[in-house]
Amino acid sequence: MTRLNYEEELNGPQLQAVSTLEGPVLIIAGAGSGKTRVITYRIARMLEKGIGQHAILALTFTNKAAREMESRVKEITGRKLRDLTVSTFHAFGVKVLREEIEVLGYRKNFSIYDETDRNRLIKESLRECRLASEGLDLYKLGQLFSGVKIGRLRWGEGGAEPQWEAVYREYQQGLKIYNALDFDDLLCLPIALFEEHPEILDKYHSRYRYIMVDEFQDTSLIQYRLLKLLALGRESGAGENGAGTMGANVCVVGDDDQSIYSWRGANYENLARFEEDFPGTLEIKLEQNYRSTTTILEAANGVISNNSNRKDKRLWSGNQGGRPIELCSPQTEEDEADFIAGQIKELRYRDKLRYDDFGVLVRTNSQFPSLEEVFLAENIPYRVSGGQSFFEREEIRDIISYLRVIANPDDDVNLLRIINTPRRGIGKAAIASLSELARKNHSSLWETLQRLRSGPGMLRARIQEAEGGQGNLFQDQGIRGNSAENSGGDSPVSSRGGYSSYGEVDGFITLIEGWRESILGKKGFSHLVRALVDSVDYWSYLVTEYKKNEKIARWKFGNIDYLIKGIETWERDGDNLDPSLYPWLQRISLVSRSDGGDSEEGQFKAGKVNLMTIHAAKGLEFPVVFIAGAEEGIIPHKRSLEDGQADSAAEGSQEINGAALEEERRLFYVAITRARDKLYISSCQKRRDRQELRDSSPSPFLEEIPPQLIEQHSEEDKIEASTEDFFSMMKERFR
DNA sequence: GAAGAGTAGATTTTT
DNA sequence: TCTACTCTTC
Numbered sequence: 001m002t003r004l005n006y007e008e009e010l011n012g013p014q015l016q017a018v019s020t021l022e023g024p025v026l027i028i029a030g031a032g033s034g035k036t037r038v039i040t041y042r043i044a045r046m047l048e049k050g051i052g053q054h055a056i057l058a059l060t061f062t063n064k065a066a067r068e069m070e071s072r073v074k075e076i077t078g079r080k081l082r083d084l085t086v087s088t089f090h091a092f093g094v095k096v097l098r099e100e101i102e103v104l105g106y107r108k109n110f111s112i113y114d115e116t117d118r119n120r121l122i123k124e125s126l127r128e129c130r131l132a133s134e135g136l137d138l139y140k141l142g143q144l145f146s147g148v149k150i151g152r153l154r155w156g157e158g159g160a161e162p163q164w165e166a167v168y169r170e171y172q173q174g175l176k177i178y179n180a181l182d183f184d185d186l187l188c189l190p191i192a193l194f195e196e197h198p199e200i201l202d203k204y205h206s207r208y209r210y211i212m213v214d215e216f217q218d219t220s221l222i223q224y225r226l227l228k229l230l231a232l233g234r235e236s237g238a239g240e241n242g243a244g245t246m247g248a249n250v251c252v253v254g255d256d257d258q259s260i261y262s263w264r265g266a267n268y269e270n271l272a273r274f275e276e277d278f279p280g281t282l283e284i285k286l287e288q289n290y291r292s293t294t295t296i297l298e299a300a301n302g303v304i305s306n307n308s309n310r311k312d313k314r315l316w317s318g319n320q321g322g323r324p325i326e327l328c329s330p331q332t333e334e335d336e337a338d339f340i341a342g343q344i345k346e347l348r349y350r351d352k353l354r355y356d357d358f359g360v361l362v363r364t365n366s367q368f369p370s371l372e373e374v375f376l377a378e379n380i381p382y383r384v385s386g387g388q389s390f391f392e393r394e395e396i397r398d399i400i401s402y403l404r405v406i407a408n409p410d411d412d413v414n415l416l417r418i419i420n421t422p423r424r425g426i427g428k429a430a431i432a433s434l435s436e437l438a439r440k441n442h443s444s445l446w447e448t449l450q451r452l453r454s455g456p457g458m459l460r461a462r463i464q465e466a467e468g469g470q471g472n473l474f475q476d477q478g479i480r481g482n483s484a485e486n487s488g489g490d491s492p493v494s495s496r497g498g499y500s501s502y503g504e505v506d507g508f509i510t511l512i513e514g515w516r517e518s519i520l521g522k523k524g525f526s527h528l529v530r531a532l533v534d535s536v537d538y539w540s541y542l543v544t545e546y547k548k549n550e551k552i553a554r555w556k557f558g559n560i561d562y563l564i565k566g567i568e569t570w571e572r573d574g575d576n577l578d579p580s581l582y583p584w585l586q587r588i589s590l591v592s593r594s595d596g597g598d599s600e601e602g603q604f605k606a607g608k609v610n611l612m613t614i615h616a617a618k619g620l621e622f623p624v625v626f627i628a629g630a631e632e633g634i635i636p637h638k639r640s641l642e643d644g645q646a647d648s649a650a651e652g653s654q655e656i657n658g659a660a661l662e663e664e665r666r667l668f669y670v671a672i673t674r675a676r677d678k679l680y681i682s683s684c685q686k687r688r689d690r691q692e693l694r695d696s697s698p699s700p701f702l703e704e705i706p707p708q709l710i711e712q713h714s715e716e717d718k719i720e721a722s723t724e725d726f727f728s729m730m731k732e733r734f735r
Numbered sequence: 736g737a738a739g740a741g742t743a744g745a746t747t748t749t750t
Numbered sequence: 751t752c753t754a755c756t757c758t759t760c
Binding site for chain 2: 061062063088089090091114115183184186187260261263264363364365366420423425427428429589590591613614615616637638639640667689
């Protein structure tokens with residue numbers, strides 16, 4: 001192993017951070033101050049000192065960050081990392097639950113529900129409670145549930161209207177029956193586990209003797225609780241006296257100025273809380289920026305200094321001077337995209353830059369299309385992170401649903417997705433009857449099906465019984481007006497549904513069972529997935545579904561192929577100890593949009609312009625950065641300021657909006673500080689809102705940049721652009 | 736049960 | 751404008 005020369009490669013505070021391995025440490029690391037370097041060197045140092053890999057836990061905020069950290073450590077130490085835990089909080093939760101969840105009454109093959117699954121379940125729960133889901137914002141309801149679950153809200157307080165409590169309970173019950181967890185559970189259940197079973201906590205507490213947390217400003221309260229449990233063990237409940245903290249070797253790294261996830265429960269006050277809970281914390285500030293030019297830093301400082309609630313610090317850079325920040329005010333989004341594309345082409349040639357030296361940052365996903373369109377037209381290779389993820393495409397979800405059901409047949413949400421996809425004659429009516437029956441028995445659909453099948457002829461009778469019995473819940477879409485007498489005289493859903501579906505339902509069960517047998521526990525299952533897709537004849541399904549547009553069918557099939565290839569590469573990875581279905585599912589459940597289809601690492605990601613949301617750009621840097629759409633209503637985003645969460649109680653709202661504005665400013669700050677050498681900011685004069693073109697004014701944040709750093713972009717391009725605009729208008733007209 | 740027509744609703748950021 | 755869901759008809 002190569003020995004690192006710490007003294008030479010690190011500055012004073014960095015060195016201190018790397019050398020202080022024992023006791024609690026809080027590192028305030030400004031943007032570009034070598035934070036990643038400090039963390040990775042710190043781990044390297046630990047390994048050098050003979051601390052075992054298994055005793056080290058590094059928690060990050062995104063999977064991407066985790067992967068990157070791991071590979072950097074690997075790189076600088078030249079070691080194999082078999083036993084080092086570098087993961088997100090959520091992934092860590094899964095790791096724990098995978099071992100221990102049975103104590104909590106779940107089975108180990110639990111499913112993990114993402115937003116889509118969760119919305120479906122909420123919808124179903126609403127139906128169970130006889131409430132109409134129409135006109136409701138499922139997303140908001142989900143937020144509410146999440147707030148309650150993580151203990152941020154309580155029923156009857158601030159926006160948590162008690163009427164939803166029943167739905168919430170239904171939702172929770174659904175999860176339990178389906179043996180499924182939502183994202184919050186991944187953190188809450190480990191906490192519950194540790195609190196209720198101290199002996200399990202002991203195990204983890206004594207194992208992870210060195211803990212590090214990156215992007216600490218973005219940790220939520222429950223994440224913090226989890227951290228505290230791990231770090232302090234049984235003592236953590238002991239409270240304020242700080243007993244037992246001496247042994248805690250915890251190092252958290254963060255920057256309050258880069259806290260941009262408060263809408264997700266991030267609470268930068270954890271920084272203050274940490275110092276309280278871990279007495280004797282050594283605080284280290286990293287203020288020297290190695291990334292950006294002075295110009296860019298001054299701009300960033302100018303902006304962020306308008307925030308009131310922050311730890312005092314001032315970034316400075318050794319790279320004096322730097323090129324001015326260029327401001328451009330194109331007419332429309334199209335002009336903006338043209339401008340960006342034009343600059344990229346020019347700079348690439350003039351400054352000999354590669355495409356991947358450019359980062360184009362936007363506030364919202366909806367800004368992508370116009371940019372992409374121009375990049376495509378101009379032949380500029382690009383990649384987007386954010387936007388619709390590969391895993392959210394419906395054909396991919398279908399296949400994954402099959403695999404999830406194979407892993408965990410009780411997962412109703414996914415079972416319902418595929419029970420009639422491809423169509424196999426199990427229609428609404430049959431499903432409604434079955435669901436009704438399952439609900440009565442408090443069991444999952446699968447269990448119900450199994451039970452029905454166990455007696456010959458039973459299925460028919462039971463289904464009939466179910467239909468004859470209570471009014472069918474799947475039919476009345478909630479009550480409207482009459483709550484007492486529901487559904488009343490409506491005609492039955494199709495009294496023949498159950499009868500005619502018997503054979504099909506049976507076939508479906510057999511199908512799933514068959515695949516369960518062949519796939520479960522197999523190391524290397526990608527070829528089986530291929531066979532599965534064949535055996536359900538998904539291809540014919542696509543062809544019939546899209547008979548008007550065969551191209552789409554082909555494209556979708558290509559996606560499936562890509563998915564399977566992805567599994568193959570994952571299986572072949574030498575570091576992968578358990579290449580079977582279950583870990584794969586867990587893994588992809590936690591992969592986010594910004595992680596991209598991760599098989600496009602390495603050679604592919606080079607040579608492409610990076611198009612991403614500002615959120616996704618956190619932690620990254622580019623020689624040249626474009627911030628597109630720096631306009632009022634976009635960068636302090638309209639909706640972010642509108643209603644601060646649930647309560648807009650009279651005077652509270654003022655403050656909440658202030659906080660929201662400050663968060664938007666931090667977001668803008670993050671965007672600026674991604675740039676190394678050159679920063680462009682554009683704000684359109686008009687922007688498309690729905691179909692109408694509306695006037696748009698520059699973001700108020702722009703005025704906070706010291707004017708001497710800014711150079712207005714010359715007008716020539718604008719004229720050029722508008723002639724082009726004219727032509728495209730004419731083309732449109734003659735089409 | 737499937738296909739097609741029609742309607743409403745929606746546009747913030749993500750593990 | 752576009753999409754996702756519902757309703758209607760065969």
